[in-house]
Amino acid sequence: xxxxxxxxxxxxxxxxxxxxxxxxxxxxxxxxxxxxxxxxxxxxxxxxxxxxxxxxxxxxxxxxxxxxxxxxxxxxxxxxxxxxxxxxxxxxxxxxxxxxxxxxxxxxxxxxxxxxxxxxxxxxxxxxxxxxxxxxxxxxxxxxxxxxxxxxxxxxxxxxxxxxxxxxxxxxxxxxxxxxxxxxxxxxxxxxxxxxxxxxxxxxxxxxxxxxxxxxxxxxxxxxxxxxxxxxxxxxxxxxxxxxxxxxxxxxxxxxxxxxxxxxxxxxxxxxxxxxxxxxxxxxxxxxxxxx
Numbered sequence: 001x002x003x004x005x006x007x008x009x010x011x012x013x014x015x016x017x018x019x020x021x022x023x024x025x026x027x028x029x030x031x032x033x034x035x036x037x038x039x040x041x042x043x044x045x046x047x048x049x050x051x052x053x054x055x056x057x058x059x060x061x062x063x064x065x066x067x068x069x070x071x072x073x074x075x076x077x078x079x080x081x082x083x084x085x086x087x088x089x090x091x092x093x094x095x096x097x098x099x100x101x102x103x104x105x106x107x108x109x110x111x112x113x114x115x116x117x118x119x120x121x122x123x124x125x126x127x128x129x130x131x132x133x134x135x136x137x138x139x140x141x142x143x144x145x146x147x148x149x150x151x152x153x154x155x156x157x158x159x160x161x162x163x164x165x166x167x168x169x170x171x172x173x174x175x176x177x178x179x180x181x182x183x184x185x186x187x188x189x190x191x192x193x194x195x196x197x198x199x200x201x202x203x204x205x206x207x208x209x210x211x212x213x214x215x216x217x218x219x220x221x222x223x224x225x226x227x228x229x230x231x232x233x234x235x236x237x238x239x240x241x242x243x244x245x246x247x248x249x250x251x252x253x254x255x256x257x258x259x260x261x262x263x264x265x266x267x268x269x270x271x272x273x274x275x276x277x278x279x280x281x282x283x284x285x286x287x288x289x290x291x292x
Contacts, residue, residue, distance in 0.1 A: 019069045029063050030267045032056045036117040053115035060116040067122050072286045075224055081199045082221035089226050090121055090287055121287040123266040125277050129259055133251050144279050149247055152240035156208030159248035161201060168202040171212040178233040203249055205241035213241035223259045246280055
């Protein structure tokens with residue numbers, strides 16, 4: 001599977017978000033998917049989920065046909081804490097990490113198999129990493145990355161992994177507070193568990209005054225890693241810091257021998273982030289989890 005992945009990704013067009021979907025139509029079907037996910041997370045919402053899926057059957061059928069054109073990647077995870085956490089992140093809804101089962105719920109399988117509602121393993125952004133960081137930066141497709149990394153360095157931006165619990169929490173809280181972001185309210189228990197158990201890694205980009213500009217949370221398991229969160233403060237430097245922190249993560253993963261970085265489903269990200277991911281070398285794939 002690993003050796004054949006590049007063949008599956010080679011030559012794909014980036015002119016549209018998904019095959020057969022223009023931007024406006026994709027945004028419309030994405031709202032349908034989000035509504036279905038919200039309803040599927042609540043047992044009482046299942047009748048409404050079924051009604052919604054049937055009402056939008058035509059669009060969901062077209063979406064299913066489009067997703068079938070994406071390569072499917074088998075993700076092989078270890079039985080360790082990192083591997084099992086990545087499995088939970090890929091299978092379950094956000095904000096309910098402690099309640100994840102090892103396989104999708106019955107409601108999720110119903111929605112995906114019968115009602116044609118994709119789950120969070122569909123159209124996931126994936127970057128296949130080379131063996132050497134210089135290879136990652138090589139070529140015309142990485143010109144924007146090289147340019148923005150140089151500008152970040154000129155502006156005194158530095159990115160690295162941080163390990164001290166106090167600094168990890170301080171950086172995360174400072175960046176999210178500046179955004180008036182309640183992500184930590186919903187995910188504090190998960191962060192506490194991950195930092196305590198050691199499988200959650202924190203990367204921070206700082207400016208010339210060493211104040212945090214961006215913060216990212218990563219779970220890495222041998223060949224596979226998932227970027228759980230990457231956000232920044234509202235600053236003129238934030239755009240450059242975003243390139244810097246992503247490069248720091250990719251450089252660390254390549255150095256550790258990891259081959260793949262997963263982010264999230266295309267249904268969960270903004271148009272601007274989709275554009276940024278393409279610049280970094282991410283492609284859309286469907287994820288299939290192998291048994292551990």
